[in-house]
Amino acid sequence: MSIKRALHKTKVHSLRSIADGVYIISFLRNFKFTAGQVVAIDLVPDGQPRLYSIASGENEKYVDILFDEKPDGNLTPFLSKLNSGDTIYVSEPFGTFTTTRGKAFWIASGTGVAPFVSMARSGLAVDKILIHGGRLDENFYFSDVLENLMTYGYVRCCSQQQDTQNYNGRLTVWLMDNQNLPTNCPYYLCGSPEMVVQVRDILIEKGIPFQNIVSETYF
Secondary structure (H helix, E strand, C coil): CECCCCEEEEEEEEEEEEECCEEEEEEECCCCCCCCCEEEEECCCCCCCEEEEECCCCCCCEEEEEEECCCCCCCHHHHCCCCCCCEEEEECCECCCCCCCCCEEEEEEHHHHHHHHHHHHCCCCCCEEEEEEECCHHHCCCHHHHHHHCCCCEEEEECCCCCCCCEECCHHHHHHHCCCCCCCCCEEEEECHHHHHHHHHHHHHCCCCHHHEEEEECC
8 A cells, every 4th residue: 555655764774584575674763653553665755655564662762664575566575675774765653543551352464463563562462462363383473572561362373384383273263263252342453454354244243343343454
């Protein structure tokens, strides 16, 4: 998804690969933001930037952006080749996909976990349950961080690795099989359009009011 925003010249601090085709790019934080917000990023100041959720905490020195490289993409094949000191262009943070304090479910697929990582790293994990879907165990990004922060609940649903030590199945199956989902708290969804629609339908069928479901779609 592209969007027109004023972009500011920024230097890459680091780029690291954390799974096959998945990277974290970091740069010095020079703005304030609310956990859950996004920034627009591009390699030129006047192109067609893409939106990425911030994955770092609100008070951390560096901003972390989680992304997966799409071979036919307009940006990620080039982002994944950057080095420390290279230039990117980044917008001010924006967006309303932010959490409230109190009990809530965070539901993510793939790199859609990024805003929830930011929320957890910003001290908002109390009374939250994170349900994260991934194909392989290596796709549970930031799991080392989340294991320490998600003390109330952290469920990893692994759909394509038979020897996984996590729940063996899609997160949609986990939700369908769970008979104890409360109806009086918010559910935050972040992932592909297909995942968001499927999960929303499951939750509504289980009696969760539509107004309690908040979603952010990744394209």
